[in-house]
Amino acid sequence: MSKKKIFLPVVLFCWIILSSLAPDYVPTAEEVNRFYSTKTLVVLEDNPMAEYNYVIKDFMAKEWKLTPYDFIKYSEFEEKRMDPQYSFILLNQVRFDKDKSLAKYIFLSLVLGGNEPIVSNMPDLCPVPIAYAEVDEDHYNYKLQTILRFMQQHVELIHKNPKLIRTNMFAIYNDSIKNIKDKILYVVKDELAPDCNTEAKIKKIYPYRFKIVTREEVAKAIDERNPEVVFLHKVGPEGTRLVARCYKIIIGAADSKFYYFDYHNISKSKPDGFLASDFKKLAKK
Numbered sequence: 001m002s003k004k005k006i007f008l009p010v011v012l013f014c015w016i017i018l019s020s021l022a023p024d025y026v027p028t029a030e031e032v033n034r035f036y037s038t039k040t041l042v043v044l045e046d047n048p049m050a051e052y053n054y055v056i057k058d059f060m061a062k063e064w065k066l067t068p069y070d071f072i073k074y075s076e077f078e079e080k081r082m083d084p085q086y087s088f089i090l091l092n093q094v095r096f097d098k099d100k101s102l103a104k105y106i107f108l109s110l111v112l113g114g115n116e117p118i119v120s121n122m123p124d125l126c127p128v129p130i131a132y133a134e135v136d137e138d139h140y141n142y143k144l145q146t147i148l149r150f151m152q153q154h155v156e157l158i159h160k161n162p163k164l165i166r167t168n169m170f171a172i173y174n175d176s177i178k179n180i181k182d183k184i185l186y187v188v189k190d191e192l193a194p195d196c197n198t199e200a201k202i203k204k205i206y207p208y209r210f211k212i213v214t215r216e217e218v219a220k221a222i223d224e225r226n227p228e229v230v231f232l233h234k235v236g237p238e239g240t241r242l243v244a245r246c247y248k249i250i251i252g253a254a255d256s257k258f259y260y261f262d263y264h265n266i267s268k269s270k271p272d273g274f275l276a277s278d279f280k281k282l283a284k285k
Contacts, residue, residue, distance in 0.1 A: 026169070029162035031112055031123045035087055035155060038112065040069040043077050043090040051137060056089075059145040066152050081122065086113040089151075092124075093133050096244070103244035104133035105235065108144065110151055125158075126151045129235045129247045136238075142219035143233055149256035170249075173258035178285040180250060180259050185210040185282075186218055186231040190238075193273035206279040221253040229253040235263075236272035246272050250282075 042060060044053045053071075060069060067087065072080065080086055092107040108130050112123040128147050131140045158165050164172055189197055189212050196202050202210060211217075221229040235247035243266045250260035260282065264270045 025124045025127070026167055027123050027125050027158075027165060029158075029165065032125060032155065032159050032162070032165070034084070035110075035112060035125060036067065036159070038067055038085055038087040040064070040067045040087045040089060040110075041072045041077075041080060042069060043088055044071050044073055046073050046075060051141065052091075055141050055144060059148055060089075063145060063148045064152070066155065081113050081119070082115060082117075084112070084114045087111065087125075088113065089148075091130070092127065101244045103237070105245070106130040106133055106140075108147055108151070110155070126154050129249075131235055132237050134237070138215070139238060140233075140235075142215060142222070143251075146222045146251055146253065146256045150251065150258065153256060170258060170261040173261055176257060176259045177282060180230055180282050181208040181285070183209070183230040183252070183259075184228050185250070186213045186221060186229055186253075187211075187274065188213060188215055188218065188232065188234075191232055191234040191236075191273055193271050193275045196274070196276040196279055201276075202279060205276055206283050208283070218253075225254040227254040230259055232274055234274055236266070238272070243272070246270075248274050248278055 042056055044050070044056070047053075057071065060071075069089075077088065077090070081088065088109075088111050090109055090111065092109045094105045094107050095102060096105075106129075107127045109127045110125045112125070114122070116122050128151065130144075130147070131137075154169075158169075166172075185206075185208070187210060192212075196205065199212060218231045220226075221231065230250050230252050233247075233249040233251055235245075235249075237243055245263050246266050247263040248260065249258055251258060260278075262278070262281075264275070266272050
């Protein structure tokens with residue numbers, strides 16, 4: 001699937017738009033191996049007061065273990081990205097050519113530096129959808145902590161087992177759907193479709209433990225690494241006018257593992273939100 005990215009600073013974040021989107025890139029085993037010899041540079045917004053800068057610094061200190069790391073401004077990225085001794089954590093603003101709405105999504109990516117002259121061809125080891133570009137950061141900032149954990153676990157997994165490197169790389173985690181029934185599924189009400197946005201509606205189609213919670217409760221479970229909890233990470237337009245994809249990921253609060261990964265194209269019959277059909281998929285496993 002073709003996608004477009006260009007480099008562009010915006011008001012809140014240094015969102016990076018590349019011309020060929022990271023989700024299609026399949027890294028090689030050699031690239032995964034090379035990552036371990038790099039120093040990871042986290043690209044910050046040039047505005048020193050940007051909330052993202054504080055959040056990502058805090059979470060990196062708590063979570064990042066695989067490589068030495070440091071922080072750089074967006075203005076430094078262009079000069080350093082050609083150096084193979086560096087890897088980078090950055091926010092990619094992504095647009096899929098086939099989306100008629102031209103919606104833009106934010107992905108958190110882990111890319112390798114090197115002598116690749118075209119930014120869009122830089123190897124991306126783990127692109128994770130975070131939000132639509134127009135969505136307020138409060139919808140996702142608190143989840144970056146567990147996503148940083150996941151990125152490291154994913155790289156470790158494909159490093160130890162290169163046979164798992166493939167297109168649609170996160171599909172392998174759907175083998176864990178069957179384990180959700182042993183957890184408490186946390187869902188935020190405004191991330192649910194109208195046909196499953198109350199306890200009564202959910203109980204009719206999902207027989208296992210769940211709880212409709214606030215974002216603060218999800219953040220608390222993540223910070224405490226609650227082993228009982230898995231939570232929904234939903235990426236959608238959140239009331240904005242853009243309508244395209246809705247990503248749905250269920251993540252472990254303690255182990256940061258992906259238990260479910262899917263998306264649907266938003267329509268009248270499939271609105272922005274976790275659908276009744278998603279609950280039914282979980283219940284069948």
